[in-house]
Amino acid sequence: MPEHGRISSVQLFLLLYITEISTTFLIIPGVLAKEAGTDSWLVSLVPVTVYGLAVALVCVSLAGRFPNQVFTEYLPRVAGRWPGKILAAAYIFFFVHVAAVILSQGANYIHTAFLRETPLLAIELLLLSVAVYGVYLGIEVIARQNTLVFALFMFSLLLLVTFVLEHFSFKNLLPVLENGMFPVLKASALIISWRGEVFFILMLYPYLNRKQEALRTASGVVVFSGISQSAITLVATGVFGAALLPNMVFSIHELVRYISIGFLERMEVFIVVIWVAGLIVKLAIFIHAASTAAAHTLGLKNYRWFIVPATLAALVLSETIFRTSLQQHEFFTGMGRYYASIFQLLLPGLLLFTAVIRKRRDRAGAEKT
């Protein structure tokens, strides 16, 4: 492993948090309202958190067996040489694919809502070039930058909630659990793929300063993002009501439009600007993971060779995967909701099982021979 950056537990926490929240906070209320109605806020809080904790547990246990190696490095050791390489290739594809999906979603949103006359490609290139610079500089820099993004994010979220509260009414949240827990559980399947992004800890484990705190940090992320998503959903449902929400794709966009402080109106741009900053960090993380994974699978030491290919792949994919936004919607709400959990829970779970059985483990502190 060429150079290990060093990330502290707090930085890891903020990194995983922003990776998840930056794309979800915009769309979650709308996505959930159709299935769960007034109980959407419960969805993020309970069932999805359980899933997230399961992912965190599995991934930290697996990563803890190989403390100095990134996931794709020990994949061949656990699963056998060729199955391992194939699985690693699948993961590389997964990272690039998800990067492409969020890139296309984000660029589409900016293009449709704000910069109508700017070509999609230009927006995507703008976002990607900043993310690529971050990946080039290394994971430590991304983590440090993320601290600033997090501060900005929290500040603006708090401002948003404060100014929107005048339109909030508790009546919109009643009745609670009208149809029992079942709709809540059904709806939870929609968003588990985002909470499961804690699985990045598999790729980030060797960079941690204090690896023994990893499980605590990961669980903390799961719980904290559950609370924040729940709070956002609560506010959105309270302001709009469960009847209106399903029709909004970007509910927070609509929420910010409600804010009117004296002469300040139509402040959506600010929220989206912060979201863009978070999106850049998320893209950087995905491309970093893809490049590192590619470097190890192909046996090269320097992951920087793969930044440009991974980015180009993401760019091309983002232009071609969804032809209409309906297709995009189908991806998220149809079978696509289980797509990510294969890579986040199923595969690491199976690998953990295999590793335990085959007694594959690196002694603490030992380097791979």
Added chain:
Amino acid sequence: MFRLISRITRPGKKRHNNSTRPQERCKVAPSEEKRQVAAGLEQNKKIVHEVFDRCADLVVREFLIGRVNPVRAMAVFLDPLVNRDLMSEFLAHPLMEVDRVPPAGVTLDWLKERVVTAGSILEKRRWVEAGNGIAKGLVALFVDGQSRVILLDIPEVTSRAISQPISEQTLRGSADAFNEDRRTNLALLRKRLRSTRLAVENLELGTVTKNVVSIVYLKGYADGGLVDEVKTRLRRIEIDGILNSEQVTEFIQDSPYSLFSGVGTTERPDIIAANLLEGRVGLILGNTPYALFVPATLGVFMQTPDDYSNRYWYGSFIRLLRWAGLFIALLMPGFYIAVLSFHQEMVPTVLFTTIMADREGVPFPIFVEALIMELAFEMLREAGVRLPRPFGQTISIVGAIVIGQAAVSARLVSTGMVVVVALTAVASYTVATIPLASVVRLLRFIFMFAGSGFGLFGVTAAMSLLTFHLCALRSFGVPYLSPAAPLSPDILRDTLVRVPVWMMRRRPRFLNPKDPVRQPAGHKPHPPAGRISGRRRKKGGR
């Protein structure tokens, strides 16, 4: 082509592995280096005229020492650098009034210990050192029959008196600033740090300038590795001339291509003293009033002594104001362009109609307008530096009013733009230190470009790029955005605001100081315990 790609993809920065070289690289032939001072005076005189040929200000003053069987001696010095009166008092008088010579004869030890009354004396054997000494302004005393030479330091005062700082004025701080004489600068520093802890190590920079740099730090406070690293980097410098501290900065900083400086500079001894107390290392050079200190983080460039000489509430307020000024100076033109070009819905309707009415008849798009105004302002600013004093004030005021007013009347720019540019300029002057202010002036244009291309998303993307760069910068190993980027509670103590002195109990963590505790607990001032009359005051209690 392949080499270019592999250079881009190579991890991290390549550091040239230069071993330390001796700084006395005179570019003379090795035989020259070893040439000894001759025993005979005539021979030495010949060498002097050889080495210093075509130096009309060289003075060779010959004496006779002793009344009986006088020994010949000569003093060689460069006239402009030596104080003639003191020279005759310390050298000529004592030598020429020597009555009795000791039985052993005229020896250099006797001269050094009994006769010559100058304060600082060196004895050298090689001609190279003698020649260098004369060139530096020392007086070389050659005695017939002795194969060593005495060098005396009798300097002429050649720099201005201690005066106010040129570029770092404060309202309520001390007003003595460094000047061009290194000894004076060290004196100003030692006056403030009167402890045996203050270490001063000298190195010479530049083969022709032979500028002496004093590395100053507090033993036990500064990290030992830091001091060694500073010395290593300074010793690595091989150049003919170092004329100002900026050149030294460019040699020793971590990232040579970055816009941001990793080395702090200041004219004020109190800033250097405060930084040394925090555990940094300072560099004091001659011939420049600007001293350097390392490691420097972004917070350092936003601190001024005024923060500390006012009460902490006001000090914190003006510091926050300065941070706001930094962001305004950086982002305001870009923000204005972005909002008016892409996000007009954000502007309150009344204001929007006014601005648009204002822009009626202006042929240029907002970005071009902004560019014209900003460039014009930068030119005015630069010209203002160079104008002779009688004209300066008048021309700048009139120029600004005329240009601004005339340009608006001619419908070249709109009044809104003038307001924005003026605000930006004012904000950029609040940035405390010149290195940062210059960077902000440059970066403004990038944000303007980004804003005109992609609106606020462009500004955000550019800001992200900037913060990525800043997060990756280090200054002598310390991350540039400490205490914000590797987050540490110090950010609330001395970076964004200024807490009372009794709260600043530790030195900054990111400097890795050897002794982190500045003061023990319990220093918060409080009224005396017990009765107010003070007669029964409890001793030493809370």
